Amino acid sequence: xGANALNILVIDDQKHDYRLVARALTKSNKACxxxxxxxxxxxxxQLKEKLFDVAVLDYNLPGxxxxxxxxxxxxxxxxxxxxxxxxxxxxQTAVRALKLGANDYLVxxxxxxxxxxxxxxxxxxxxxxxxxxxxxxxSDALKERDERLRATxxxxxxxxxxxxxxxxxxxxxxxxxxxxxxxxPEFFLGQSYHQILPPHVSKxxxxxxxxxxxxxxxxxxxxxxxxxxxxYWFSAxxxxxxxxxxxxxxxxxxxxxxxxxxxxxxxxxxxxxxxxRRVQERTLELTKANERLQELDRLKTKLIDDLTHELRTPITxxxxxxxxxYRNKDKSKFEQYHEVLxxxxxxxxxxxxxxxxxxxxxxxxxxxxxxHINRLAAQVIAWHQPQTQLAGVQLTLITDAENAICxxxxxxxxxxxxxxxxxxVNYTPQGSVTVHTSSDTTNIFIxxxxxxxxxxxxxxxxxxxxFYRGKKVGQLTIPGSGIGLALTKEIxxxxxxxxxxESQLGKGTTFYVSLPRADMIDTGLFPxxxxxxGAVVQANGxxxxxxxxxxxxxxxx
Numbered sequence: 001x002g003a004n005a006l007n008i009l010v011i012d013d014q015k016h017d018y019r020l021v022a023r024a025l026t027k028s029n030k031a032c033x034x035x036x037x038x039x040x041x042x043x044x045x046q047l048k049e050k051l052f053d054v055a056v057l058d059y060n061l062p063g064x065x066x067x068x069x070x071x072x073x074x075x076x077x078x079x080x081x082x083x084x085x086x087x088x089x090x091x092q093t094a095v096r097a098l099k100l101g102a103n104d105y106l107v108x109x110x111x112x113x114x115x116x117x118x119x120x121x122x123x124x125x126x127x128x129x130x131x132x133x134x135x136x137x138x139s140d141a142l143k144e145r146d147e148r149l150r151a152t153x154x155x156x157x158x159x160x161x162x163x164x165x166x167x168x169x170x171x172x173x174x175x176x177x178x179x180x181x182x183x184x185p186e187f188f189l190g191q192s193y194h195q196i197l198p199p200h201v202s203k204x205x206x207x208x209x210x211x212x213x214x215x216x217x218x219x220x221x222x223x224x225x226x227x228x229x230x231x232y233w234f235s236a237x238x239x240x241x242x243x244x245x246x247x248x249x250x251x252x253x254x255x256x257x258x259x260x261x262x263x264x265x266x267x268x269x270x271x272x273x274x275x276x277r278r279v280q281e282r283t284l285e286l287t288k289a290n291e292r293l294q295e296l297d298r299l300k301t302k303l304i305d306d307l308t309h310e311l312r313t314p315i316t317x318x319x320x321x322x323x324x325x326y327r328n329k330d331k332s333k334f335e336q337y338h339e340v341l342x343x344x345x346x347x348x349x350x351x352x353x354x355x356x357x358x359x360x361x362x363x364x365x366x367x368x369x370x371x372h373i374n375r376l377a378a379q380v381i382a383w384h385q386p387q388t389q390l391a392g393v394q395l396t397l398i399t400d401a402e403n404a405i406c407x408x409x410x411x412x413x414x415x416x417x418x419x420x421x422x423x424x425v426n427y428t429p430q431g432s433v434t435v436h437t438s439s440d441t442t443n444i445f446i447x448x449x450x451x452x453x454x455x456x457x458x459x460x461x462x463x464x465x466x467f468y469r470g471k472k473v474g475q476l477t478i479p480g481s482g483i484g485l486a487l488t489k490e491i492x493x494x495x496x497x498x499x500x501x502e503s504q505l506g507k508g509t510t511f512y513v514s515l516p517r518a519d520m521i522d523t524g525l526f527p528x529x530x531x532x533x534g535a536v537v538q539a540n541g542x543x544x545x546x547x548x549x550x551x552x553x554x555x556x557x
Contacts, residue, residue, distance in 0.1 A: 040069030
């Protein structure tokens with residue numbers, strides 16, 4: 001019977017419904033032969049006596065219902081495609097049928113629309129089964145071929161084949177001690193190697209024969225054979241056979257399995273490659289570590305030089321004025337000398353204190369927790385109000401930030417705000433200093449603005465360096481160690497933030513600090529070295545926070 005001439009069994013207790021189904025199937029394909037069973041028991045009896053290609057099963061049956069009948073059919077034949085037809089809207093029944101082994105289902109409707117789809121579903125289900133059988137047949141054939149190849153390979157040391165002048169296998173020799181049942185390649189005999197062997201191996205034999213004829217010497221070559229599970233490698237040696245008249249009479253081919261050798265070589269190559277990669281990685285790591293050590297040594301040398309220079313100045317002045325006090329008998333000058341000594345003592349004390357604070361930052365000392373920036377800013381402002389009032393400078397706090405909470409070290413953040421405020425007050429002979437806090441959804445912004453002497457443009461890139469004090473500052477009697485802004489920068493970086501400055505000579509300076517909000521950052525990153533987290537310090541820039549007209553958002557370029 002042709003592929004489209006299907007034997008179909010319709011199982012339905014209603015003769016009218018059976019006729020509708022049969023008409024729909026034969027109308028679609030006149031070669032279909034449709035049989036009828038009114039009950040489940042009757043259908044099982046027909047299945048025992050006759051082979052069917054497809055079964056169409058209704059749910060509502062007298063006696064055994066459709067689901068029970070389906071179970072019985074599956075017990076008899078796992079391969080019979082079965083289309084389950086259920087009443088309108090009964091999707092749960094259809095799902096149960098699929099779980100019991102139905103191949104597909106249709107929902108019966110009062111208009112008979114399901115009959116339009118039935119022929120397509122029947123033929124599609126039958127075709128899928130045939131394709132499945134074909135795939136299984138091909139898979140079984142491949143497995144059989146693979147097992148035969150594996151048996152031959154597993155049994156051989158050196159396998160010797162003799163071929164005649166036409167390329168047909170004449171005989172073979174197998175070393176003793178091997179299992180002849182699992183290793184005898186009798187399917188080779190009497191057939192050409194062009195028919196038996198893969199094209200790439202046949203081509204190698206052809207080339208070896210030609211080269212052996214031209215050189216009159218044996219030829220060696222290697223080839224691979226693919227199986228379902230793995231790749232096998234072989235080494236072959238081909239020697240021409242000649243008769244007593246020196247005429248070509250065929251060839252002898254000695255084949256040896258070298259799969260383990262190839263695998264060992266590949267493993268060794270992989271190991272060497274991995275070893276070389278690791279050596280390169282370690283070399284790179286050592287190179288970077290050496291460069292880092294050299295950089296640390298350079299920084300250490302620079303730090304010692306800077307400290308020596310900064311400490312030498314007050315010590316020299318101590319010696320000078322102490323000597324003047326000893327030599328000068330005019331007591332009226334003692335008060336002046338005393339003031340100078342006190343000023344240098346204070347500078348030396350501030351320098352030592354700043355150095356200690358600066359040295360603690362890279363070590364990540366101190367616990368991190370939630371910190372309310374507005375509260376810290378208010379504390380710092382309150383601490384400096386007496387000093388600014390005496391100096392005639394107006395110190396103001398403006399808070400536009402709600403819930404300005406960051407994750408950080410409270411003492412470090414107090415030091416950072418204090419340094420900025422103290423710096424602004426020291427360099428503002430008259431006028432005002434304003435601390436302004438604001439925020440957006442991801443950051444908290446702190447601006448410290450003064451109307452003081454300002455910073456020259458060429459010095460903006462230097463003010464965050466250790467011990468740097470501007471040229472104009474050096475000409476004034478303003479106390480300072482030159483570490484405050486460097487310490488401030490390190491604290492900002494330690495908190496994954498950024499800092500920048502804008503200034504004009506004679507008009508004032510504004511420092512902009514940005515810190516991530518506590519709810520926007522992984523607290524597991526803290527404490528960490530800000531230099532390694534991608535935080536940015538920008539000496540100058542013009543990007544502004546869009547949330548209001550005064551707060552500026554530092555650039556992260």
